Amino acid sequence: MQATAYTYDSETRSGSVLLDDGTPVPFDAAAFDAGGLRLLRAGQRVRIERAGDDADGPVTLVTLQTF
Numbered sequence: 001m002q003a004t005a006y007t008y009d010s011e012t013r014s015g016s017v018l019l020d021d022g023t024p025v026p027f028d029a030a031a032f033d034a035g036g037l038r039l040l041r042a043g044q045r046v047r048i049e050r051a052g053d054d055a056d057g058p059v060t061l062v063t064l065q066t067f
Contacts, residue, residue, distance in 0.1 A: 001055075002065055003048050008040040017046055017062065027059040035063035 006024060008015035013029035027048070032040070040046070045065040051057035 001048050001050065003046050005040045005042055005044040005046050007042065010039060015040065017048060017059070025059060027062050031059045031062050034061045037063060 001019070003017035003019050003025065006016045006018045013032045014027060015032075016024045016026045018024055025048070031048075040062070047061075047063050047065045048059050049061040051060050
């Protein structure tokens with residue numbers, strides 16, 4: 001699923017993304033670390049994965065969207 005980075009705290013390695021419909025979705029350090037990123041800037045296009053088959057589950061991965 002694609003989203004846009006909205007907030008990011010480098011000390012806690014957590015933040016939030018905005019889905020394309022504008023819904024904010026938080027992510028924790030584990031999801032950030034799973035993507036192998038070092039930092040994230042607001043406005044960057046990202047790809048996220050959510051737990052299980054539930055589209056409302058917690059974010060398990062945040063990584064940069066590549067074309």
